[in-house]
Amino acid sequence: MRLYHPSLLAQLWIPIEFKFGIVLTTCGQPFGLSRYTNKLGSYRVACLDYNSYVDHNTKVCIGPPGRVLHNKSPEWVQDVTKYNDKQYPQLEAAKCSNIRGSFFMPVIKGDQCIGVLEFAMTIPKDDFAYEMDEVCRALEVGPVLYMYIL
Secondary structure (H helix, E strand, O other): OOOOOOOEEEEEEEEEEOOOEEEEEOOOOOEEEOOOOHHHHHHHHHHHHOOEEEEOOOOOEEHHHHHHHHHOOOEEEOOHHHOOOOOOOOHHHHHHOOOOEEEEEEEEEOOEEEEEEEEEEOOOOOOOHHHHHHHHHHHHHOHHHHHHHO
């Protein structure tokens, strides 16, 4: 997989089922950095304190990982600074860390979404089609990644 961004964080959000709904978390999950910077590192640490939610009853989804898990379809954020904290709950952490663009990809196994991959970068971007295509190709390679995250 080739993603050409000098400052990129990739991290996995995993769903945890509760009676009321689903909580997605990055705690204890794999992540990678294109290169370490204090700002990318601080965004990763901040995400450990954030959860994304999907409510079983109302189908309300909070945050991009929740929406992607619920809809089983990717989402991209051209420029996080143009969103509000209801649309992007970790907005303040993203701004402080100079995160601008991001995209989220569902990890599908059978008919289930078993996780959400987030790719956050320090540049805004109008179109993440190339990057999303690269991630799809990498996920199709398959069993090694699935075994790793399960």
